[in-house]
Amino acid sequence: MTSKRPSTKPRERSILMPMAIDSDAPLDLLWKEYSLAFKEFDDLTLGRWLAQTLGQIEGKVWRLSHPLVGAYRLAAQQGHDRQIWHKRLVSPPAAYPESPCCRSPQLPLLTRDVRESGLICQHCNETLVPFDEIPADARPDLELWAAQYEPVHAVAHWEEDRRKSAGDYDRAYETAAQEAERLLSRGGSQLAPKLLAHYPAVIWEDHDECLEVRPEDVTV
Secondary structure, eight states, rough: OOOOOOOOOOOOOTTTTTGGGSSHHHHHHHHHHHHHHHHTEEEHHHHHHHHHHHHHTTTSSSETTTTHHHHHHHHHHHHHHHHHHHTSHHHHHHHHBBBTTTTBBBEEETTTHHHHHOEETTTOOEEEEEESOOTTHHHHHHHHHHHHHHHHHHGGGHHHHHHHTTTTHHHHHHHHHHHHHHHHIIIIIIIHHHHTTSSSSSEEOBBBBBTBBBBBGOOO
């Protein structure tokens, strides 16, 4: 694994990177460029593309960084803005029930913040399933996993006094990054698959921007 460079200040949460196209950050501008393809689709074409892609990803767990997921999320933002699913121009695959948050097909995202945010909707970016409504057979393992991850992630946000008291902060940061890789891998290989018993497809977060853990660092 490559060495991590400690961040000098906390970063903003970026689990919704393909959707965050209103900023001037270079990566956001790139995603904005990618989204132009879907803006050219008429409503019916966009609806058909979304429905077809939902059929393709059904029954599997997917990395957040997967190119197909990134493309779907860009198209889903366009669909949400245009209320494609409200117009009933097309029907989603039968396996996808309607989301209570925005009436789009249910497509949940599992993140390290699951205890606070629940499972996140990939259409409106709001909470799709609050934590206490996640099926009981999956909830204890998710709660333990999130509790283990919290202090690991917190290392990236230690104040200066805490960093100095640690002695070798670079080493503490590197150790935390390695542990984050392990926990993210467990989330994708063990926890997300269990959710497939309750949801038609599941996306899982495979990076930690604050600890500089990249998708390619997380093996499953």
